[in-house]
Amino acid sequence: MRHVPDGTLRRFIDEPFAVTDRDTGHVSGCARCRLRCQRFAEDATAAAQRLEVPALVDADAGFARSRALGSTAPSAGTTLQFRPHRSWRLVGASLSTASAAALCVMLVVVAAAATLTAVFTPSPAPPAPVSSADIQEVAQVMGLNTTASVGGFRTPSGSEKLPFGTLSWTSSGRSEQVASLTAAEAAAGMSIVVPTTLPNGVGGADRYEVMPKVEATIDFGAMVGSSLSGSSLQVSLGPAVAVSYSGSSMIDGVGTLGILDVARPVATATGATVSQIESFLLSRPGVPPGLAEQIRLLGDLETTLPIPNLPGISSGSAVIGGSRAVVLVDGSDAASGAIWEDQSGVHAVAGLLDRGDLLSVARQIG
Amino acid sequence: MTSLPDARGGALPASTDFEKFFRAEYPVIVRIAYRILRDAHLAEDVAQDVFISAQQRFPEPFGSDHAQAWVKVASTHASLNALRAGRRRTARQERAFEISAPADPEELALASEDGREVRTALARLPRHAATVLVLRHSGLSYAEIAEAMEVRVGQVGTMLRRAEARFRKEVDRATRS
Numbered sequence: 001m002r003h004v005p006d007g008t009l010r011r012f013i014d015e016p017f018a019v020t021d022r023d024t025g026h027v028s029g030c031a032r033c034r035l036r037c038q039r040f041a042e043d044a045t046a047a048a049q050r051l052e053v054p055a056l057v058d059a060d061a062g063f064a065r066s067r068a069l070g071s072t073a074p075s076a077g078t079t080l081q082f083r084p085h086r087s088w089r090l091v092g093a094s095l096s097t098a099s100a101a102a103l104c105v106m107l108v109v110v111a112a113a114a115t116l117t118a119v120f121t122p123s124p125a126p127p128a129p130v131s132s133a134d135i136q137e138v139a140q141v142m143g144l145n146t147t148a149s150v151g152g153f154r155t156p157s158g159s160e161k162l163p164f165g166t167l168s169w170t171s172s173g174r175s176e177q178v179a180s181l182t183a184a185e186a187a188a189g190m191s192i193v194v195p196t197t198l199p200n201g202v203g204g205a206d207r208y209e210v211m212p213k214v215e216a217t218i219d220f221g222a223m224v225g226s227s228l229s230g231s232s233l234q235v236s237l238g239p240a241v242a243v244s245y246s247g248s249s250m251i252d253g254v255g256t257l258g259i260l261d262v263a264r265p266v267a268t269a270t271g272a273t274v275s276q277i278e279s280f281l282l283s284r285p286g287v288p289p290g291l292a293e294q295i296r297l298l299g300d301l302e303t304t305l306p307i308p309n310l311p312g313i314s315s316g317s318a319v320i321g322g323s324r325a326v327v328l329v330d331g332s333d334a335a336s337g338a339i340w341e342d343q344s345g346v347h348a349v350a351g352l353l354d355r356g357d358l359l360s361v362a363r364q365i366g
Numbered sequence: 367m368t369s370l371p372d373a374r375g376g377a378l379p380a381s382t383d384f385e386k387f388f389r390a391e392y393p394v395i396v397r398i399a400y401r402i403l404r405d406a407h408l409a410e411d412v413a414q415d416v417f418i419s420a421q422q423r424f425p426e427p428f429g430s431d432h433a434q435a436w437v438k439v440a441s442t443h444a445s446l447n448a449l450r451a452g453r454r455r456t457a458r459q460e461r462a463f464e465i466s467a468p469a470d471p472e473e474l475a476l477a478s479e480d481g482r483e484v485r486t487a488l489a490r491l492p493r494h495a496a497t498v499l500v501l502r503h504s505g506l507s508y509a510e511i512a513e514a515m516e517v518r519v520g521q522v523g524t525m526l527r528r529a530e531a532r533f534r535k536e537v538d539r540a541t542r543s
Contacts, residue, residue, distance in 0.1 A: 007523030010530075011508055018508065043530040050484050050537060051503040053400045062392045062410065063385065 002026075004033050006040075013041050162218070164228075164280075169216040171238075177209050181243065184208040188239040190345075192261050195364040199357035202256045203246035211240040213263070220271075220280075228280055231271030239263055245351070257351035257361065261344075318359055321366025329355050338362045387427040388417055391434060395441045398504045402445035402488055402496075404481030412448065416440045435514035438506065442497045449489050486543075487536035495529035502526050 004012070004023045012019045012027060027033045159168035178184050185192050187210040194205065215236045220228040245257035318325050318338065325340035328350075336358040337350030349362045395416055399409035420427060420437050427433035488496045494515070501511050502522075511526075512519040 005524070006527045007520065007525075009523070010527040011523035014502075015508055040527060040530070043527075043534050046537075047499060047530045047533050048503055050487075050533075051401050051500070053397050060389075062396070062413065063388050 003030065003036075006036075009033065009037055010040050010044075013037065013044060156212075165221040166219045167216065168219070169214060171214040172212040175209055175211045177207065179208070181205065181208060184210050184241045184243070188241045188263075190239060190241060190261060190263060192241050192243070192259075193365045194243060194259060195361045197360075197364065198245070198257070199353055199360065202351070202353070205243050206246040207242075207244040209242045209244075211238050211242070213238040228271070237262070257349070257353065259361075259365065260348040262346045262348075318362075320359070320362045323366060325362065325366070327355060327359070340366060342366065383426045383428045384421055387420075387424075387430075387433065390428070391437055392417070394504065395437055398438060398441040398500060399445040401500050401504060402442070402449055402485070404485055408448065409445070412441060412444045416444060431513060435510065438501060438504070438510075439497065439514045442500050443493075445500075446488070446493060446496055449485055483537055483540040486540040487533055490536045490539075491529065491532055494525065495532055498522065498525045499529040499533055 004026055008019055008023055009027070012023065016024065027037060156173050157168075157170040159166055176187070178187055181192060181194060198204075213236060215234060217232055217234045219232045220230065222229050240260060240262040243259045318327050320338065320340050321342060323340045323342045325338045327336065327338045329336040334354070335350070335352050336355050337348065338358060339346065339348040340362075341347070347362075347365060349358060349365065351358065351361075353361070392413060395413040396406075396409050399412040400406060403409050403412070416437050419440060420433060423436070424430060424433040427437075488500070491499070497515060498511060501514060502508075506514065508522040509519050511517075511522045515522075517525070
């Protein structure tokens, strides 16, 4: 039997969609290759942990410094002058969507948002879906109320005591339904692109929902020790607009098509780095090891887009508007979804559509 | 178009295109350098050097896959050069470092030990192995690594697998020593 070569097996861990179905099938049926895959994944994880570095770099300060260096105009051939600059630990900066989204998992999903049963792909092993029990378990560890509503928080603003500090959140209000796309754009302050040509069976847009921007902060108290005490983590998520479409094939009130646009999330840490805070949160006793491992295995969160990984759903990839999208398709190809990120934010399209129809809609948006 | 005096004596355009490129790539480049050097100041110094070279090489780098790949490999190589040559801060840098805010001693001690092992292990790896390892764990895709290292994308997995296995051994060795 021909086993999967080392290089292919290694790529399978990082980019499973780039490996042929034949190799993927072989790995799933071959104990020896699965064992090799596990060993490779362990080495990859160990390297990722060793090579992990703070995520916060201030490009503005860097550019200002670059300009300042230029303006000093030393004579040709001299070495560059280097100036003191701020410590990384004190720099707060905008993170990429993916990193912030992962933090939102910690802040929002961990706050028992039952609708966001995370989490992630790709992963070295067959991805372990995160159950609502996992979420509740984590919520208990975090000392959070598990009856939170959709979006993660019960009220537009408030706070909760955590075993290691305080979680507080504010938003401009509750999610609201509005009458038109124009009204949704005005309420969210975002420009929304919707498809002009819809697949057969999809009716017109019949519901526009605007979710306000939510800002959540964890302030770490003295009980966490000197490394994090006094630090805080702020995550800003939203606003978001969801557009639902009706259609002849509605099932139990579920629309045939839904489009979600979310502004780029921003995370800011003060005192400690985001990765220090993430490590702390994941190391809490009681956090399901599978969930913690899934999040750790993301490696460099700046380049990884966390997406839901649900049982019975196969995943693939596609290019939408120049961005790489993850495409999820159910076993019968009757329902599918795609999620991608571009300069304007994170976009998702899902519906009771096959993959081809879904991509035709997504490509009108992206 | 306005011009800034070049740090190396020439004239560089204050290009909006370059500024966009700088802002997009700078955090990535600093982090690549920091992965290797474990020193934020040196990492930013390497990044500044890389962008000055890039500005001379790519007048309009924004949107150029080649320029993006080039700065990442340049940052890796410049950092490995600094690491392997045992380059230390110049007297000027030392003075600059001394007047910056002191860091938490406990954090410094932990970071210093971990950083020493990583630096030692990276310095012992063959250059191409250290490069593929750092680029991958800086988030580059296999296709981007192939473009940056000018190898076939099919080779990246093999190179990475070997690099990670060797890196683990070298870290263990550095930890014991």
